[in-house]
Amino acid sequence: MDVTFASRTVAALLVSLALQTAVNFANDYSDGIRGTDATRSGPMRLVGSGVASAAAVKNAAFLSFGVAAVAGLFLASQTTWWLIAVGLASIVAAWTYTGGPRPYGYAGLGEVFVFVFFGLLATAGSFYVTTEDVSLLAVVSGAVSGFLSVALLVVNNIRDIENDRLSGKMTLAVRLGNSRSRTLYSGCYVAAGAMILLAAREVPLALLGLVGLLAALPAVSTVRAASSPRDLVSALGMTSRVQLVVGFLYSTGILLG
Numbered sequence: 546m547d548v549t550f551a552s553r554t555v556a557a558l559l560v561s562l563a564l565q566t567a568v569n570f571a572n573d574y575s576d577g578i579r580g581t582d583a584t585r586s587g588p589m590r591l592v593g594s595g596v597a598s599a600a601a602v603k604n605a606a607f608l609s610f611g612v613a614a615v616a617g618l619f620l621a622s623q624t625t626w627w628l629i630a631v632g633l634a635s636i637v638a639a640w641t642y643t644g645g646p647r648p649y650g651y652a653g654l655g656e657v658f659v660f661v662f663f664g665l666l667a668t669a670g671s672f673y674v675t676t677e678d679v680s681l682l683a684v685v686s687g688a689v690s691g692f693l694s695v696a697l698l699v700v701n702n703i704r705d706i707e708n709d710r711l712s713g714k715m716t717l718a719v720r721l722g723n724s725r726s727r728t729l730y731s732g733c734y735v736a737a738g739a740m741i742l743l744a745a746r747e748v749p750l751a752l753l754g755l756v757g758l759l760a761a762l763p764a765v766s767t768v769r770a771a772s773s774p775r776d777l778v779s780a781l782g783m784t785s786r787v788q789l790v791v792g793f794l795y796s797t798g799i800l801l802g
Contacts, residue, residue: 689754692736727769
């Protein structure tokens, strides 16, 4: 394997992992100090549960941002310095999701930013830094990833509808309501499937991703039948597994094709 390609691939992976870690810590910190996590169901939050101090979680977020920035600077030095602007936008978007005076996650815009930053930008951006080019297939693949990421956020926010409404966190799920949010959840998989079909016009073996989407059927069924936030906790794990299975099979098909 070419050394340059390998080093850029590792750096791109490091940026993605560090930003994902950072946004999770930042979200935990900001929701924790706002009191949004006081009565929520689901995975334990560090600040909200009192397991870690707000300062410690905030520092962990900043440390993760720093790791992403260093790896990003390396990629910029290897490709184009315009990547610094992209990196700064990513860090600002990660922090202001639930942080700052006017967090966009509290205004129902979380899904839009997740689609852009965890889908299109993460995928097409990684493709660019390793090839110094952007193809239609890379953008379509970013859309596949984006819709799967949105599904994860949607089911998370459906679970928290009542708690978020009471705390003033007007997520898209709160604005749409329970029924339409569950329809949106199913629609994310339909949209991801449509993008896979589009990708298959260029690489037929991308259709392996559709096989992975079969794993979404139990998740969709669980979300539709759920009658309490506790019922949706299992759906969150199922949705994560769908993202993993589809991503693995789809990318395998692309590589083999």
